[in-house]
Amino acid sequence: MTAAAPALPESAEAPPARDIVIDVHELTKSFNGRTVVDHVSMQVGKGRIHGFLGPNGSGKTTTIRLLCGLLTPDSGTGTCLGFDILTESDRIRRRVGYMTQRFSLYQDLSIRENLEFVARIYNLPDPRGKAQGAIDRLGLKGRENQLAGNLSGGWKQRLALGACILPQPALLLLDEPTAGVDPQARREFWSEIHALAAEGLSVLVSTHYMDEAERCHEIAYIAYGKLLVTGTVDEVIAASHLYTWTVTGADIHPLQMELEKTGGIDMVAPFGTSLHVSGRDETALEAAIAPFRSRAGLTWQKGEPTLEDAFIDLMKRSEDNFR
């Protein structure tokens, strides 16, 4: 039992001076015989913002929970901030700020009380002062006695982030922090994340939004528990080996239906008045669209696949492979 753990001097607890903050190998976790995380290996560098993407139920939340010691992996090894995720989860807890997907501060406590609670749990000196500092930083001055449960979605998320960074963690694990938050609040949230990363904080953030993925230094894509691709946005797009044509014209919906039935075209996605027509085989794609290019009222243009094209393709392929 950890309650009996002896006191250790702080120097012995300091993480080794390394540039990798998350380094896990072959993490596997299953619930009731269903493998949710399947041999996931991942590295996150210090001061980097690492985006974590994948469809619903792909294992993002489970992976994050494995990293901060909330779940024990069935197999696999790894370190988080230099501490073993299997045996040293107590030390990881002290240095990791975990923001849950669902708002998990106390709704019946005020903003100030929530922040003071966190400060006290981490034994920060002057918890009142720390809470006040966070209130000022968050721009919640004058509202500190409002109950957390009465805040709007955007403010709840800012407060949760404020509580997460209060104990000055070295690593932030954010599980879909911006779900259901308006664009402006999302933008402010991301500015803050970038500011924190600039100060040396490492961030692993899961998201469904492509624009957010593009704000990350690196991204990882997980589907059906398997990590499919990691790298920078450009690397991920390049790795998809997709070729894309953009076609613009009026009334493109019937065209989309036609294109989808054509061999050699793997994906058709509408973007306003244009369609992204993509394929993995460049010559097959060009042959497939050739009959359509002569049609009146359509403008064809060779384009670059977007991150979204790459992800939709990944998702489709993983469905074919794992379903």
Added chain:
Amino acid sequence: MSVDGTGGAFGRFWAMTTKEFIQMTRDRITLATMIMIPVMQLFLFGFAINSTPHNLPTAVLMRETSDVGRSILAALENTDFFDIRFVLQREEEMDEMLQSGRALFVIEIPEGFERALRRGEQPALLVAADATDPVAASSALGALSGIVNTALARDRQVTMGEPTPPAFRIVQHRRYNPAGSSTLNIVPGLLGTILTMTLLIFTALSVTREVERGTMENLLSMPIRPIEIMLGKIAPYVLIGLLQAVLIIAAGFWVFGVPILGDPASLSLLTGLFVLANLSIGYTFSTVATNQLQAMQMAMMFFLPNILLSGFMFPFAGMPAWAQWIGEALPLTHYIRIVRAIMLKGADLSDLTTDALALAGLTGIAMLIAVRRFRRTLD
């Protein structure tokens, strides 16, 4: 700064306690219920549950008209146990009275009763009771012999030529509860029962509530140990439990006239221990249950034997051995002994070592299970 130090542990415990206390005060309805439940229940049960019967409808069959007979009748009427509503002439009417339920008692004074008495023949006084309610019947029967004796003693005094106005009184040799009042017995028992019921529920909900509200995930990701969470969650309710106890004892004293013959300090100390035992058990349920409803059901499952086997409702000594063993494992059993001993018998701590140790032991076991059962992960 070492985060594992005792200072740190206390800080985390204190953070938890403060948080629980604020949440408690914020939930106004629950808080009001906490204060109102004990007082309401005490008044309800204290007034309503009364195993000492009053004004039992009684019929008397007088087969002779004598001074002794009249004395007995007068004595019966002067107590509030019996309400003589019918004076019968014929024997058949006796059965009719009982059968129809118009009378619960029929007392027959036989022919030649006075004469037999004066000769020292120990004549029989026939009492027929409707024993379908054994509690009412037996306590009234118990009172009856006392009444008759008093009446006869007075009658003898009269024959010796000392005419004094009758001062009828039931003299019962019931120690610690001279009036035979069930209120005196029930109030201390109620103190334990009310505390058990409310305290079990408070902590039974505490962990499951955090799980259901989704706050547990956040709490578990923070550096706080299971024992700190447990003590932090229990501490504010110790205060509430003691406040409830004070309310009940005060109401018992002023409203029902239940005295505290023993040492109030011992009573407070052991009440504190009893409060802690129940809170620990409730908390243990909370670590086992997966939601609030389950925790509530477990608390109720535990509450029932507490009421039935602790000696609160039925005499402990009358239960079979196996039931007594179960009873010994319930905090309420020990607490009822403690409270009756201190409040009614004037006992102090040294008389109650066994029961006090039993309470401490039960608390320790519950806390140990709770800390071991507490899931630090979401696995």
